[in-house]
Amino acid sequence: MAAQSLSAVDVAVAASTAEAAGGTPPRRRRGARAERLAPLVLLAPAVLIIAGLRLWPLVLGINFSFTGDGDRNGMMVGFDNYLTLLNDPLFRTALRNVGLLVLLLPVAVAIPGLLATFIYLKVPGHRLYRGVYFFPAVLSPVIVGAIFNLLLAFDGPLNALLGGLGIGPVDWLGDPDVAIFAVVGVHVWATFGMALVVFLAGFATLDSSLLDAAEVDGASLPQTVWHVIIPSLSRTIQFVFVTTMIGMLTSMFGLVYVMTSGGPEGSTYLPEYYVWIQQGQMNQPALASAASTALFLIMLVVGLAQIGILRRAGKED
Amino acid sequence: MKQRTLWSAALVVGLTLTAGCGSASGPGSSSGGSSDKLVVWDWKSGDPKAAGYVQKAKADFAKKHPGVNVEFVAQPFDQYYTLLGAAIQSGKGPDVILFNGGGQIRDRSDALAPLDSYVAEDKQRLAGWDAFTKAGKVYAEPVTLQGHPIYYNKDLYAKAGLNPDAPAKTLDEFIRDCGVITQKTGAKCFALGNKEGIGIQFWLSALGSAVLTPQEYDDWIAGKRNWSSPDVKKIFELWKQAGDSGLNTDGANSTAMFNDAFSAFNSGKAANVIGLMSDVGHWKDFAEFLTPEKVGVMPAPQVNPAAKPSLPYDGGIGYAVAKWTKDPKLAADLVRSLTSTDALKAFYLDGGAIASDTTIDTSEGGPAVKTIVSEVKTGKPALHVALGSKTIDLMGRLSQQLLSGSITVDEVLQQLAASDKTG
Numbered sequence: 001m002a003a004q005s006l007s008a009v010d011v012a013v014a015a016s017t018a019e020a021a022g023g024t025p026p027r028r029r030r031g032a033r034a035e036r037l038a039p040l041v042l043l044a045p046a047v048l049i050i051a052g053l054r055l056w057p058l059v060l061g062i063n064f065s066f067t068g069d070g071d072r073n074g075m076m077v078g079f080d081n082y083l084t085l086l087n088d089p090l091f092r093t094a095l096r097n098v099g100l101l102v103l104l105l106p107v108a109v110a111i112p113g114l115l116a117t118f119i120y121l122k123v124p125g126h127r128l129y130r131g132v133y134f135f136p137a138v139l140s141p142v143i144v145g146a147i148f149n150l151l152l153a154f155d156g157p158l159n160a161l162l163g164g165l166g167i168g169p170v171d172w173l174g175d176p177d178v179a180i181f182a183v184v185g186v187h188v189w190a191t192f193g194m195a196l197v198v199f200l201a202g203f204a205t206l207d208s209s210l211l212d213a214a215e216v217d218g219a220s221l222p223q224t225v226w227h228v229i230i231p232s233l234s235r236t237i238q239f240v241f242v243t244t245m246i247g248m249l250t251s252m253f254g255l256v257y258v259m260t261s262g263g264p265e266g267s268t269y270l271p272e273y274y275v276w277i278q279q280g281q282m283n284q285p286a287l288a289s290a291a292s293t294a295l296f297l298i299m300l301v302v303g304l305a306q307i308g309i310l311r312r313a314g315k316e317d
Numbered sequence: 318m319k320q321r322t323l324w325s326a327a328l329v330v331g332l333t334l335t336a337g338c339g340s341a342s343g344p345g346s347s348s349g350g351s352s353d354k355l356v357v358w359d360w361k362s363g364d365p366k367a368a369g370y371v372q373k374a375k376a377d378f379a380k381k382h383p384g385v386n387v388e389f390v391a392q393p394f395d396q397y398y399t400l401l402g403a404a405i406q407s408g409k410g411p412d413v414i415l416f417n418g419g420g421q422i423r424d425r426s427d428a429l430a431p432l433d434s435y436v437a438e439d440k441q442r443l444a445g446w447d448a449f450t451k452a453g454k455v456y457a458e459p460v461t462l463q464g465h466p467i468y469y470n471k472d473l474y475a476k477a478g479l480n481p482d483a484p485a486k487t488l489d490e491f492i493r494d495c496g497v498i499t500q501k502t503g504a505k506c507f508a509l510g511n512k513e514g515i516g517i518q519f520w521l522s523a524l525g526s527a528v529l530t531p532q533e534y535d536d537w538i539a540g541k542r543n544w545s546s547p548d549v550k551k552i553f554e555l556w557k558q559a560g561d562s563g564l565n566t567d568g569a570n571s572t573a574m575f576n577d578a579f580s581a582f583n584s585g586k587a588a589n590v591i592g593l594m595s596d597v598g599h600w601k602d603f604a605e606f607l608t609p610e611k612v613g614v615m616p617a618p619q620v621n622p623a624a625k626p627s628l629p630y631d632g633g634i635g636y637a638v639a640k641w642t643k644d645p646k647l648a649a650d651l652v653r654s655l656t657s658t659d660a661l662k663a664f665y666l667d668g669g670a671i672a673s674d675t676t677i678d679t680s681e682g683g684p685a686v687k688t689i690v691s692e693v694k695t696g697k698p699a700l701h702v703a704l705g706s707k708t709i710d711l712m713g714r715l716s717q718q719l720l721s722g723s724i725t726v727d728e729v730l731q732q733l734a735a736s737d738k739t740g
Contacts, residue, residue, distance in 0.1 A: 070424075153577075154568020174512070174571030176721065261513045264570040264717045280399035282706055283424045285406065 058296070065289035073286075081290035090262075091291065094269040097180055098298065101248045104184055108244050112192040113237065116199035117225060120206075130200070137193030141251070144190045145258030149173070152182060152259075176267035179260050183268055186259065187252055194247075195240045202236030242306045249299065271295040354386045355642075355651055358401065359415035361634070363391030369663040378654035387651060401425070412642040413651050416457055418448025418632040419702040420709070429456045430638045435649035443656060443673040445632030447698050457635035458656045459673035460664065461595040464630025465523040465699060466614045466689055468603060470504075473588045474613075477501040484615035488527070488555075491618040495564060498588045506564035508587035510578030511720065512571055514713015519574075519591040520556050521712075522629040522699035527617035528552050529700075531625050538698050544734035548621060553719065553726045555620070560720040570717045574598070583607065594671040595633045600685040601669025609683025616692070628689065628696035632673060708736045 068077040085091045115133060119126045136144065151158050152172035159169040172182045210232065214224050230237070253272045260268040262277065271291060279288035361367045375387055390411065392400055398421065404410030405428040414429075416422040422429070431454040440446070445459035471481035477498040485491035495506035509516050526534060529548050536543070543549065559565055566572065566581050579598045582590035583606040592598045603612045617626040636655050638648040654660065661672035665679065671689060679690050701709060712733060718724040 073427075152571075154571055169567075171568050171571050174568050174717075174721075176717075176723075179571075260571075263512060263514065263714065265721070265723070266714045276399070277710075279402060280396070282710070283398070283402060285402060 061289050062293050064286055065293045067286050069284040069286045077286075081287050082294070084287060085290055085294060090266050090269050091271075091274055093266055094271045094274045095298075097268065097270055098249065100180065101184065101252075102245070102302075105241065105245055105248070108184075108188045108192070108248065109195065109237065109240050111188060112195035112240070113199055113233075115192075116196050116203060117229060119196075119200065120203040121221075130196075133196050134193035136190045139190065141190065141254030142258050144186060145255045148182075148186045149259055173260055174264050176265045179264055180268045183252070183255055183259055184248075187248065187255055190255075191244075191247055191251075195244055198240055198243070199233070199236060202233045206232050238309060242310065245302060245306065249302065271298070353384055354388065355413060355648060356411040357387065357389045357413040357415070357636070357651070358392055358397075358404075358411035359389065359636075360392055360394040360397050361415060362389040364668070366668040367664065369667045370660050373660040373663045374655045374657065377657045377660060378651050381650055381654070382647065385647065408641055410639060410641070412639055412648045413655075414637050414639055415460075415634055416449070416637050417634055418445065418457075418459070418463065420704070420706040422449055422456055422635070422637060423451045424706065426451045426454075426456050428640050430640050430642070430645045430648075431456060432458065432638060432649055432652065435646065436653065439653065439656060442658070442676060444675050444693060445630070445635075445673045448632035448702060449635045449637070457632075457637035458652050459632035459635040460656055460661065461633035461670040462630050462673055462693065463596070463633030464594045464628055464671075464689075464696065465519050465591050466594060466628060466685075466692075467523055467589055467617060468582070468592045468600070468685065469589045469613045469615055470582065470585060470587075470607060471611045471613045472607065473498055473502050473504050473585060481613060484613065485618050488618040488620045492564070495588065502585075502588075504585055505566045505581075505587040506589060507559065507566065508578045508582040508590040509565040509569040510572040510574030511569045511713075511717060512573045514710070514716055515574040516569060516578070517556060517712055517716030518701040518709065520716075521552055522701045523591040524552055524555065524617050524620070525700040526629060526697065527624050527626040528555075528620045530621065530623045534624075534697060534700075537700055538703050540703070542703075542734075542737055544730045544737065548624075550726060550730060551620065553729055556716065557719045557726060561722075565720075570720055579603075594630060594689055595668075596670060599669060599671075600683065600689065604683055604685070609685065612683065612685045614685045614688040614692075628692035629699035630693065630696045631698050631702045633670070635673075704737065707739075708733060711736050 065081055066076055066078060067073070068075045068080065112133075115129070119130050119133075123129075150156055153159075154169060154171050154174065158172070163169060170178060173179050206229070210228050211224065214228050219227070250272070252270055253276070256262060256268055256270055256273050257276075262269045262273050272295065275288045275291045275295065278284045278291060362371045371389060378385070378387060401410070401414065405425060416425075433455050436455060436458055439458060443459055445462045446455060449455060449457035449459060469481075469484060474481040474484070474494070477494075478501065479494055479497060485494050492506070498504055499506065511517060525537075528551050529537065533543070533546060533548055560569065566578070566587050569578075572578055572581075575597060579590065579592065579602065581587050582592075583603060585607075590598075592600075592603070594600075600609075600612055600614070616628070619626060636652045638645055638652060642648045656673065658674050658676060661674040662677050664670050665672045665677055671679075671686070671693075675693065679686050701712075704712070715724060715729045715732060719726065719729060
């Protein structure tokens with residue numbers, strides 16, 4: 001859509017240029033030149049901000065990632081930092097955890113989708129749930145992390161509850177096989193309220209006659225969800241996929257920092273946390289730049305893939 | 318089609334770049350450079366407990382240099398070295414900088430001015446210089462001493478029928494006492510927090526002097542570390558054994574040392590804890606909960622008969638002078654004011670720190686502080702402080718694996734030896 005309207009502008013600009021070239025009187029020509037420059041002038045502030053405050057620092061950062069740390073400060077070292085990254089088991093863990101986040105994405109989307117369906121179908125107490133579900137979304141990750149640090153502590157209430165049921169205590173944040181799931185779970189809990197609201201907005205556009213028809217035809221609840229609700233909401237679901245993915249990749253630092261500090265045994269490292277540790281704790285800014293560049297490339301790939309998906313969804317309409 | 322791809326690429330670049338918005342911005346008014354104003358960066362001056370200290374230091378400096386304005390900028394500690402790193406990269410920033418001793422200052426000594434010619438008079442009065450020295454040059458004056466005494470809860474020892482004034486001398490006795498305490502009171506032997514991998518650092522330093530021979534100890538500090546020596550291996554084996562045999566409080570890998578492990582000690586859930594001397598997790602913090610008479614400090618229980626247990630300590634925090642300051646002499650004078658006896662005394666009394674000034678009277682501080690101060694004279698630098706920050710970080714993760722049983726002591730020593738060689 002955006003591309004279409006942009007090419008429309010192109011056509012208009014081209015037309016006016018052609019007109020200007022076609023031997024018009026001088027005054028008209030000056031006016032035409034102003035017209036030609038106008039879009040550039042109007043675009044300039046935005047372009048300058050993006051180029052000067054975004055692209056230029058990005059170039060500097062990438063350039064910096066090819067220099068050394070410590071004794072080799074300022075020297076060009078080629079791809080040394082990137083080789084260090086590839087050989088660092090911590091960075092590999094961080095990348096593996098990114099992969100895990102992508103794999104867990106369907107779960108993170110399904111939960112708000114399902115809960116929104118129940119609210120839409122007006123289960124008893126749906127008004128209350130609507131408010132309650134959204135509540136965690138207004139809390140900062142640090143507060144959420146602190147709350148769950150208490151709840152998930154080895155001698156905390158959750159393990160007490162499990163103990164009461166006769167199940168042995170689980171070291172939620174101290175077991176390397178469990179901790180990353182605990183952190184992702186808390187992240188989903190803390191952020192699904194937003195996705196829920198988007199889903200509810202999607203439901204508002206749902207054609208209720210379709211639901212009525214399904215009911216008349218005697219469709220069961222799972223059948224209604226699968227054959228009526230999901231197809232009607234495909235664009236909403238895709239949008240939630242994209243935003244949830246971005247949220248998972250860019251805003252889990254606070255939770256990791258508060259809940260596990262990357263541990264235990266480095267099992268909950270994410271690229272962002274790795275960058276922070278290398279820059280702030282290990283005093284290796286160039287290596288941190290290389291890690292940031294790697295993270296940027298990952299985001300670029302994920303972002304392009306998502307835009308592709310969104311565009312295809314737009315075409316289907 | 319090509320244009321579309323281009324646009325979407327540009328859009329993604331734009332979005333991704335915008336996602337990086339809102340990063341920490343540098344404080345505007347806090348860079349120094351002019352000669353009638355000095356800017357100090359630290360993470361202490363905002364703390365009400367340090368107010369008296371800062372005031373005394375400022376007054377002392379104002380007497381010597383009445384026309385010079387001193388501005389303290391308190392940074393949040395968790396961002397401190399990140400912000401400082403940015404300042405160092407740009408070659409501009411504060412004139413006087415607070416540092417932790419050991420790796421944090423040594424890694425950044427390129428950005429600092431050597432202070433040897435200015436601080437000669439203070440050399441005798443203050444202790445803890447080694448932590449701020451690199452290649453024979455002093456880069457900061459110590460303010461506090463930081464070390465790792467083994468604290469114990471005298472109350473629990475008494476309840477278990479043990480003599481609280483005669484703690485165990487050897488490790489075997491110590492572990493036997495722990496067994497009695499656990500049996501009689503239910504309290505564990507050690508309050509341990511190893512979520513950030515700090516527990517192993519404290520363990521290594523607190524028990525090191527009871528395992529390594531004096532020669533091995535001094536070699537370690539001097540940088541000649543033999544990771545394949547049986548004594549070094551013993552320290553890590555003891556760490557694993559303590560975990561395996563249930564001496565530690567539960568869930569050590571998910572318990573934060575600051576301050577969950579210390580709370581466990583305060584609330585009597587464990588009889589001993591390896592704590593600190595200054596800042597947090599120390600005699601004054603514990604005394605607030607347990608009262609000063611109930612907090613004891615014991616020397617490390619002997620493991621190797623050839624070892625000589627001593628208090629492990631170093632300079633804790635200290636003020637350094639940036640290389641880019643206009644008048645290093647002036648900045649060094651401010652550093653000297655910040656370590657004047659009056660100022661440090663205020664820090665000891667209000668903040669509960671063991672100050673670097675050995676002439677301060679600490680006789681009213683309770684038995685724990687008395688023991689610590691008496692051991693300072695024979696104390697030695699802590700083992701973990703001598704390690705580079707990369708090795709420390711690795712050791713933290715490996716120690717968690719030792720507790721969870723997913724690695725052997727030999728593998729740990731191999732990895733640490735490799736890291737120690739490169740880092």
